[in-house]
Amino acid sequence: MTTLRALWEVSLALCLLAMLALLLLLLARVLSARLFDRTSAARQRLLPLLLDGDPTELEPLRKGEIQAAADLTVEIAEMTRGSEREALLARATALGVTDLLIARLRSRKAQSRLDAVEALSLFEGSHDYVIGALDDRNPDVRLGAALALAQHANAPAPIDIVNKLNVGAEENSLLLVSLMVDLAETNSEAVAGLLFEQDLSHRVKVAAMDALSQRGGEYAPLLAYMARDSGNEPELQPRIFRALGRTGHPAGADAIMEGMASDNWTVRAAAAEAVGKTRLVAAADRLSTLLNDPHYWVRYRASEALLRIGTRGVSVLREASRSEDPVVRSAALKMLAEGRA
Amino acid sequence: MTLEFAIPDPAEWMVASAEAIALVVIVAGLLQIVFYFVLLLYAGAALGTRPPVPRSATLWRRYSDQAPAISVLAPAFNEELTIVESTRSLLALQYPDFEVIVINDGSKDGTLARLVSEFGLEQVDRFVDRSVEHAPIRGFYASPRLPRLLVVDKENGGKADALNAGINCSRTALFCAIDADSILESDALLRVVRPFIDEPDLTIAAGGTIRIANGCKVDSGRISDIKLPRNFLALVQIVEYLRAFLMARVGLGKMQALTVISGAFGLFRRRQVVEVGGYSHGTVGEDMELVLKLHRLMREAKQDYRIDFIAEPVCWTECPDTLSVLGRQRARWQRGALECFVKHKDMLFNPRYGRIGIVGFGHILLVDVLGPLLEVLGYILVPLLWALGPLALPWLLAFLAVTFMFGVSLSIATLVLEEIQLRRFPKVRELAVLAVIAVLENFGYRQLSNLWRLQGWWQFIRKQQSWGTMTRKGFATN
Structure with a gap:
């Protein structure tokens, strides 16, 4: 009986506790609404200071206002470019915004640290602090710092950045591709060098390949080599073929032709897609044999590629549209109709 | 003795x-x-402990380059009054690469005619997959002016059947299943896709929060003023939805034991959904069953995977505000859960x-x-x-x-x-x-x-x- 009574009493206590907590939060909300009014007023006062005037005439703000100034700076910086942004950042530095952002790097909240890193990367003199954030305990903050650094010419070496990110163990994000694209803008050789690092996660290498493929045909022979060499990695190979296709360069022709004969349907589909993107007319006949592939995606990519490669491809599709095989006929007819639409 | x-x-x-x-x-x-x-x-x-959330302004800059293409599947049945506004709202979503596939599931009203006339659509042909089963497709409608929009007209077969047709017609690695009469927040796709960007090799499905729009003001297919409804039943459902999404789904998602992603808003990897045969016919709990089938597929194949729930992306929906309609909905949900439980009862307490x-x-x-x-x-x-x-x-x-x-x-x-x-x-x-x-x-x-x-x-x-x-x-x- 005492247990049953205790259950009732515990439920009452929990109920009261929850209500008390909510009451406190309601009170906190009322107070924060007042604070919000004060912040809005501070923003209105600070806006002209940030947008106009000589930075040397500005003095650091008081603690209460500087937070509003930091938020305002980031918001305006995202909307401005060039000299206008530089002048804004100079005024913000004079007002003490960078000091606040540096202090925020020590916040317990990962969200605050990430916001601070992204904001600090806008300021020329804060490079070392952003590099320091590559050692942050939170992987998202580290990635944010890496992405911010990669947009600057004086970014650390790609191998150092990927080592800090602990790719494969802690970091698997597709944003690695964005990182590699930005790093390749200033140092494509170093990004290509990642492909030959033996101990590096395959995720880094795939991201590097995706990034290099966006630089046109320059790295097509290297990607073609990688595509052939990755035959025993069915998850990886389709992505390399797609990267090879993106280069639009004929250097990958042999590798692509081999890819279309793969036992793995995802590789066949990716290779067929690459044919369309590189407009490999010589592959038209090989593509026509894929029109009766058991997998829809292979049939679709093959018929789409035939349409993309132009006259020769269209004539192969027309011929296939008269095929006795209903699967081939349907694929060809539908794609021809889509091409006309 | x-x-x-x-x-x-x-x-x-x-x-x-x-x-x-x-x-x-x-x-x-x-x-x-x-x-x-x-x-x-x-x-x-x-x-x-959730990952830091970028501000809306940085969300696009950060994710737009790598965000995978998404097909938004919107099944519609007898929705001539709202379908044009809903479709416009979908076409205005902030996402770099997406297509909207509206599936007219044999509507008896003017749903298709409204779409065709309002968007200047013409009948076209499309090479589609036949991997999952559905009722026959009667035609495709598109316009070169709106390359993101495809309307599929098919015979009536129910919501699951319409979604299956949408899956067959989609040409992207991910598809987002929604209710045509719901309203997605403009950055909802950018937010719900995050698990697919953070863990691209593991994530096979992700769900977002459903919020109740009763009482809110809607302008041009967007929620312009968030307000509470005055109807008691709608208010109660707001508390219920908070419990269901904020507590149950976020909690179960953290445990990696999520058993349902709402049919009103869920993002799925097409390949695995096709492998399990798409949505099941003959059940009213097709959204729950799909998630259970995905779990079964991945567990039986002994593959690592993730099915996540993200609290931030929001889909607004209208909830019933009369006892009779609400009662029917709740009875149907109960029936759906029981159907799924019985169909997959061998999974109960099974260490496999x-x-x-x-x-x-x-x-x-x-x-x-x-x-x-x-x-x-x-x-x-x-x-x-x-x-x-x-x-x-x-x-x-x-x-x-x-x-x-x-x-x-x-x-x-x-x-x-x-x-x-x-x-x-x-x-x-x-x-x-x-x-x-x-x-x-x-x-x-x-x-x-x-x-x-x-x-x-x-x-x-x-x-x-x-x-x-x-x-x-x-x-x-x-």
């Missing part, structure tokens, strides 16, 4: 029986409560299915299968037995604790979590109103809800398959 039988005293026997009944009801209720509190803790941990068999199915058994039966039994018997004498007062108090008091504290605790982590209600007054509703709903509404769920049980036993009708009033517009 004499045989002696101990004949029990009838009074003692009655007391023992009454206590046994009360014990079963209380223990089952207590297990539910403990499970809910564990979920609340997990939800708190998940929200407290890991945490989904133990936690996920344990949750369904406790909450959806046994929950309404035992709770209604308790409502009838415990007060009656106490009034007649066999049960002492502490039994009644313990029953009230598990059915009312813990329920109130859970609902309030969910509101506390909402306020600390998300702060979606702009005004203090709204939060206060919801706190009052969180208390009131336990007295009357909760009991009624259990009766509807019993009705669902009855329909399940009778193998009744109809969906019933959801009478929508349409969003209030400026």
Whole structure:
């Protein structure tokens, strides 16, 4: 009986506790609404200071206002470019915004640290602090710092950045591709060098390949080599073929032709897609044999590629549209109709 | 030698029986409560440790280059009044690479005609997959002016059937299943795609939050002013949805034991969905069943995977505000859960299915299968037995604790979590109103809800398959 009574009493206590907590939060909300009014007023006062005037005439703000100034700076910086942004950042530095952002790097909240890193990367003199954030305990903050650094010419070496990110163990994000694209803008050789690092996660290498493929045909022979060499990695190979296709360069022709004969349907589909993107007319006949592939995606990519490669491809599709095989006929007819639409 | 039988005293026997009944009801209720509190803790941990969320301004800059293409599948049946505005709202989503596939599921009204005339569509042909089953497609409609839009006209087959047609017509690695009459926030796709960007090799599905739009102002297919409804039933459902999404789904997602992604808003990897045969026909719980099939597929193939729930992306929907429509909806949900449970009962407590068999199915058994039966039994018997004498007062108090008091504290605790982590209600007054509703709903509404769920049980036993009708009033517009 005492247990049953205790259950009732515990439920009452929990109920009261929850209500008390909510009451406190309601009170906190009322107070924060007042604070919000004060912040809005501070923003209105600070806006002209940030947008106009000589930075040397500005003095650091008081603690209460500087937070509003930091938020305002980031918001305006995202909307401005060039000299206008530089002048804004100079005024913000004079007002003490960078000091606040540096202090925020020590916040317990990962969200605050990430916001601070992204904001600090806008300021020329804060490079070392952003590099320091590559050692942050939170992987998202580290990635944010890496992405911010990669947009600057004086970014650390790609191998150092990927080592800090602990790719494969802690970091698997597709944003690695964005990182590699930005790093390749200033140092494509170093990004290509990642492909030959033996101990590096395959995720880094795939991201590097995706990034290099966006630089046109320059790295097509290297990607073609990688595509052939990755035959025993069915998850990886389709992505390399797609990267090879993106280069639009004929250097990958042999590798692509081999890819279309793969036992793995995802590789066949990716290779067929690459044919369309590189407009490999010589592959038209090989593509026509894929029109009766058991997998829809292979049939679709093959018929789409035939349409993309132009006259020769269209004539192969027309011929296939008269095929006795209903699967081939349907694929060809539908794609021809889509091409006309 | 004499045989002696101990004949029990009838009074003692009655007391023992009454206590046994009360014990079963209380223990089952207590297990539910403990499970809910564990979920609340997990939800708190998940929200407290969730990855930093970029501001809306940085979201696009950061994710737009790598965000995978998405097909948004919007099944529509007899929605001529709202379909044009809904489609416009979908076409205006902020996402770098997406197509909107509206599937007209054999509507008997002018849904297709409205789409064709409003968007200047023409009949086209399209090379589509036939991997998953659905009723025959009658035609495709598109316009070169709107390359993102494809309208599929098919024979009627129900929502699951329409979604299957959409899956076959989609040409992207991911598809987002929504209700055509719901409203996605403009950055919802950018937010819900995050698990697919963060863990591209593991994530196969992700769900987002559904919020109730009753009372809100809608302008050009967007929520322009968030307000609470005045209707009591709609207010109660706001608290219910908060509990369901903020506590249960976030918590289960953290445990990697999510058993349902709402049919109104879910993002899926097409390849795995095709492998499990798409949405199942002949069930009203097709959204839950799809997630269970995905778990089964990945567990049986011994592949690592993730099915996540993200609290930030929001889809707004209109909820029923009359007892009759709400009752039909709840009975249908109950029936759907029971159908899924029975179909996949071999997964229950089966170590082969890991945490989904133990936690996920344990949750369904406790909450959806046994929950309404035992709770209604308790409502009838415990007060009656106490009034007649066999049960002492502490039994009644313990029953009230598990059915009312813990329920109130859970609902309030969910509101506390909402306020600390998300702060979606702009005004203090709204939060206060919801706190009052969180208390009131336990007295009357909760009991009624259990009766509807019993009705669902009855329909399940009778193998009744109809969906019933959801009478929508349409969003209030400026």
